[in-house]
Amino acid sequence: RRPRLSYPPGPKPLPLVGNTFDVPVVRPWETWTEWHKKYNSDLIFLDVPFQPTVIIGKVKTAEELFDKRSHLYSHRRRSILVEMMNWDINFALSPYGPDWRAHRRMLHPHVAQSTVERYKPLQLKHARAFMSWMLKSPEHTRKHIRHMVTSSLFAITYGKSIPSMDDEIVIAAERAMEGLSIITTPGAFWVEYFPFLRHIPSWVPGATASKLADEFKPYISTARNKPFGEVETAMQDGSAPPSLVRTLIEDIQSKHGGTEEEGVQINLAKNVAVSAYAAGADTTSVAMEFFLLAMALHPEKQRKAQAVVDDVVGPNRLPEFEDLKNMPYLRAVAMECLRWIPIGPFVIPHAVLEDDVYNGYHIPKGATVVANAWAFMHDPEDYPEPELFKPERFLKEDESLNPAVRDPSTITFGFGRRVCPGQYVATNSIAIFIASLLHSFDITPGVDASGKPVELTTEPIGNLVLMPREIPLGIKVRSETARRLINDEAAVELEGFPLPS
Numbered sequence: 001r002r003p004r005l006s007y008p009p010g011p012k013p014l015p016l017v018g019n020t021f022d023v024p025v026v027r028p029w030e031t032w033t034e035w036h037k038k039y040n041s042d043l044i045f046l047d048v049p050f051q052p053t054v055i056i057g058k059v060k061t062a063e064e065l066f067d068k069r070s071h072l073y074s075h076r077r078r079s080i081l082v083e084m085m086n087w088d089i090n091f092a093l094s095p096y097g098p099d100w101r102a103h104r105r106m107l108h109p110h111v112a113q114s115t116v117e118r119y120k121p122l123q124l125k126h127a128r129a130f131m132s133w134m135l136k137s138p139e140h141t142r143k144h145i146r147h148m149v150t151s152s153l154f155a156i157t158y159g160k161s162i163p164s165m166d167d168e169i170v171i172a173a174e175r176a177m178e179g180l181s182i183i184t185t186p187g188a189f190w191v192e193y194f195p196f197l198r199h200i201p202s203w204v205p206g207a208t209a210s211k212l213a214d215e216f217k218p219y220i221s222t223a224r225n226k227p228f229g230e231v232e233t234a235m236q237d238g239s240a241p242p243s244l245v246r247t248l249i250e251d252i253q254s255k256h257g258g259t260e261e262e263g264v265q266i267n268l269a270k271n272v273a274v275s276a277y278a279a280g281a282d283t284t285s286v287a288m289e290f291f292l293l294a295m296a297l298h299p300e301k302q303r304k305a306q307a308v309v310d311d312v313v314g315p316n317r318l319p320e321f322e323d324l325k326n327m328p329y330l331r332a333v334a335m336e337c338l339r340w341i342p343i344g345p346f347v348i349p350h351a352v353l354e355d356d357v358y359n360g361y362h363i364p365k366g367a368t369v370v371a372n373a374w375a376f377m378h379d380p381e382d383y384p385e386p387e388l389f390k391p392e393r394f395l396k397e398d399e400s401l402n403p404a405v406r407d408p409s410t411i412t413f414g415f416g417r418r419v420c421p422g423q424y425v426a427t428n429s430i431a432i433f434i435a436s437l438l439h440s441f442d443i444t445p446g447v448d449a450s451g452k453p454v455e456l457t458t459e460p461i462g463n464l465v466l467m468p469r470e471i472p473l474g475i476k477v478r479s480e481t482a483r484r485l486i487n488d489e490a491a492v493e494l495e496g497f498p499l500p501s
């Protein structure tokens, strides 16, 4: 008989409760990194009842498991809270299987690398609209970023840009996202360990999970159904602008019109559209916020990046997408922003479908498998002096990109069959935002509403998705020429940004 394999090393479990009380909930990636060192292992095992967990500390191991064994490691663990809140309509959280695959297949062609070119005009207009808002009210930088990102995602998905964040649909979508971020805080709720607690009605004192579910469910339903319904209605009188949803509905009608399958596919399409928003809105916004933070904390890098933009674009026009390929330093800045403080410090945890063996260790069926992306991004083997913000690490001496240095996008956007399908949409939005801002604005910490200097810190807040605690508020136009250009060319109303047909 073969000897019984052991689990990977980790903290010693207690009887019955196992490692339940070892699960770190505050900045867990730091504790995991200590464990990788302490147990001298890039795999750590936590024996938590109902939720055995494996943590991966090296990116090469993540690639071995998530990419090379993707048929086993593309699963997600069921979350009771996600189901209670009806957020299981978000296929980013779906278990591996035909249902997940059908959603992903529906979205993929609309966000593939070759397709996203068609969204560039819309993304450019949004970056420019952002600049015009910044001229008027720089104190609302955070709100303006959110507005720009939401509006461009809505324009792509529903053909509807967002003139104001007071729109009922946007408020619902924002509240829905709030609910999602509350329930995806790992280890925050006992119902995940004791599923029967979900049946305690919300009026029983202390029934937090049910209360939360009841509070947020209506917003999730509105965010899923209302914008989709508006496209359906507009299609009836031929007034729906081109959009991802319009194309999906047209496809469904031509393939399944009048059959039972039509309803099934329309339901899928509703989920796909709201999943793209849910996965793309917070993440893209905070990527832009971290860029502002990096520039305010590293003025010398900002000046270097501005010099590059000045050289390529000059003062008399605004940057275009075409300019980006001539500015590798800006690409390096974008890469370093993704690496320096990772947006998703542990990506979205995967799960393993069957028992597996790796490096002589037993990985039990159903285990949650977490990529410690923070550790990958701060691995001195790939990124020497990882704590420093140093875009130059990605460049060769001649200032062109150095392909020998790992592109942080290979980590930021996850792994294997679950890799982020929206990454090209996101990267383009971020790139044109960076170029536009550096061209026309200086970024300094600034002062808050009470006149106190903004104290910036590299300690982010959040969990599944991190964000800067404070963002710089001293974002001032660089010259009168820049102001004129923005007023003349960028001050567009955010209405009627249809996709090209």
Ligand code: HEM
Binding pocket: 091, 092, 093, 094, 104, 107, 111, 275, 276, 277, 279, 280, 281, 283, 284, 287, 343, 344, 347, 348, 349, 350, 412, 413, 414, 415, 416, 417, 418, 419, 420, 421, 422, 423, 425, 426
């Ligand atoms: C900077 C912005 C973004 C970041 C950092 C990001 C990151 C991620 C990560 C880490 C995952 C999970 C990968 C894994 O499980 O291994 C993911 C999944 C996903 N992302 Fe993104 N994302 C971003 C923007 C977007 C955008 C703009 C969209 C939509 C247009 C999008 C749509 C999705 C979807 C639908 C999934 C679920 C994929 C699946 O489970 O099969 N993301 N993203």
